[in-house]
Amino acid sequence: MTQPICYLNGKYVSFDQACLPLNDLGIVRGYGIFDFLRTYNGVPFKLTEHIQRLQNSAKLIGLSLPWSSAEIEEITQNTLTHNHLAEANIRIVVTGGASADFITPLGQPSLMVIVTPVSEYPQEYYEQGIKVITVPIERFIPKAKSLNYISAIGALQQAKQTNAVEALYVNSQGDVLEGTTTNFFVFRGSQLLTPKEGILNGITRDVILELAKDRFEIVEQSIAYSQLNHCDEAFITSSTKEIMPVVQIDELHISQGKPGENTQTLMDLFQNYAKS
Amino acid sequence: MTQPICYLNGKYVSFDQACLPLNDLGIVRGYGIFDFLRTYNGVPFKLTEHIQRLQNSAKLIGLSLPWSSAEIEEITQNTLTHNHLAEANIRIVVTGGASADFITPLGQPSLMVIVTPVSEYPQEYYEQGIKVITVPIERFIPKAKSLNYISAIGALQQAKQTNAVEALYVNSQGDVLEGTTTNFFVFRGSQLLTPKEGILNGITRDVILELAKDRFEIVEQSIAYSQLNHCDEAFITSSTKEIMPVVQIDELHISQGKPGENTQTLMDLFQNYAKS
Structure with a gap:
């Protein structure tokens, strides 16, 4: 090779x-x-x-x-x-x-x-959605993409043990912030929510907010773990994962176990934008 | 070379x-x-x-x-x-x-x-005592000596800017825990206090507690920053620093600006023990 x-x-x-x-x-x-x-x-x-x-x-x-x-x-x-x-x-x-x-x-x-x-993720992740877990971890200087990934590596190993693809950090206030290498979004109806504070400012996140702003109401605010059962769709984003639909968070099933319609709209918009 | x-x-x-x-x-x-x-x-x-x-x-x-x-x-x-x-x-x-x-x-x-x-520290650090500063940082998995030293490097740079030799971590409860590469002790009269929880278990720390136990009353408990003005002597310990007397913490002068008598006793005991 x-x-x-x-x-x-x-x-x-x-x-x-x-x-x-x-x-x-x-x-x-x-x-x-x-x-x-x-x-x-x-x-x-x-x-x-x-x-x-x-x-x-x-x-x-x-x-x-x-x-x-x-x-x-x-x-x-x-x-x-x-x-x-x-x-x-x-x-x-x-x-x-x-x-x-x-x-x-x-x-x-x-x-x-x-x-x-480029390493492609399995197509089924995008077609069927993925499971993620949550971990009670707060990142050190969250706005910095530093090399301090010890807790991330541990969290990802924990995720893999339960067939989850990513682990989401939940802070001491009970808010879901972001994944180990991804940002986190949910839809509540046509309202698109994503945390703004205590997270890394994802470049893909920014692109998605730009693409979404004419179609959905964007609310950048903290997302309480306890409120996840009120959300209709969820997804994570990153440079390599792009938009990956989430259908299960810990034991909670979301979006009836398949990628939601609004998430699919954003996935299509993102593909068109990135590849154009 | x-x-x-x-x-x-x-x-x-x-x-x-x-x-x-x-x-x-x-x-x-x-x-x-x-x-x-x-x-x-x-x-x-x-x-x-x-x-x-x-x-x-x-x-x-x-x-x-x-x-x-x-x-x-x-x-x-x-x-x-x-x-x-x-x-x-x-x-x-x-x-x-x-x-x-x-x-x-x-x-x-x-x-x-x-x-x-072995790199020797300046003799005056031991004869005259050193200044340390405090920083509001909590370490990740404090019982593990992990490679996550980004905050330690920042804290040490901050210390050097004010002629301090070490930076001590103070947690959100206001307790002084340990230094970036040292453990922390104070004397209150002949009572020797040192934190036990939320710190790395120093090997030199253990040796000192062993050497001190017949001479001083040892109290392993948290040390409130607000109570430092009630302490008579202070020192830090590590494998290379051994016992290094502290005569200033931030703006607080301790032990009338020179190494205390009890600290000196422990320094002598440690030298005898290590070199015997």
Whole structure:
């Protein structure tokens, strides 16, 4: 198998040759941020927005980036060009870089851009909807896409044990916020609700709100777990999952166990928009 | 300069040659745990206890380790032997290992043992005492020594800006719990207080409680920030800092700005114990 080419600290190298030294703060302290996007028709989708969010994540954890938006964009495009993929997932990771004492940043972050083929989810997830579970976890600096994913990995393992595809975080006030790698939406009639605070600002989320605004009443507010039985449809969104209908949350069945009509409308709108 | 020799996934290699592939969950998800100790007279101090804690940390984040205590101990001893250091710091790190989708563990964790010369802190820290600050942060799974150190790195940078050496976490109830890499103690007269819940169980902390029990009344309970002005002495402890006297917490001066007598007694006892 041809190895993908990735970018790492100034070089474009074969993925199986690329590696990070052990005193990088990404390895010894989980200190870093990332962003993740995909291409449609070979073009990175919302690249500018993803780079902006990457920069905001860096700012929120106090990591100063020596690269401009234009430089990160160029590196990303070049990495993509080096790989000859029809469609690609693109992961941009910035860690704190080498540290002499394994805790103090030296101000030279590591930048890597990793390109892989787009991995499609099973078609039945979209046609029949998925199950998700909820977990009582609050994320650290939720507006930052940081590398602190220990609780997410645990939550996803828990989800898989019950055939669920995603785990949703519920805060101490009992509000459902977002998934480990997704945003969360529900329909109540033609009212589209999605949390606004305490979540990562999803780029796909923004696109969906834009596409939905002429058709549905949008309400950005917290969604109480206790009120989920009053919702008619639910779905999660992300760069790779796009819009994935949710038909079960823990033991609660939603939308009579099949994807709802309004969700389907948004799925169609999103496909048209992304692929046009 | 001779490069240290480290252990990485089955091999003993020069530190500058050792590196981890970019799809390791330690890099892309901060998923892992570690432990840290030092030698006295060339012998790892409380190695068994540190390995036990490492195993407990792994369990707490759901990472199953394929190595027995004896194997980790042997690898640690071998790494130490490869380096010819009078005294060494030893960092044992376990990450989630490679992942095909950058989030799901494949069940093959990465193990690294990194040995470096012991770095002494300035003598004046011990003779004159240090300043620390407090930060309103609660750690994720405090009993686990996980790689989630983003908030610790931020807190330490904040500390350094005001010439403080350490930052102490204060929880939402207003209790001072521990430092970013240390445990916290105060004396009220001859009563020695230290938190027990919501903290990492420090190995040095345990040694100090053992050494102190015949001389002082030990009270393991939460320490309210608002009650710090009633304490007579304060200190922090860790494998490398040992016992470091604290004479200022934020703007509060403690122990008339110099290390207290009881703290000094414990410092002497600890030195005798560790070096005997």
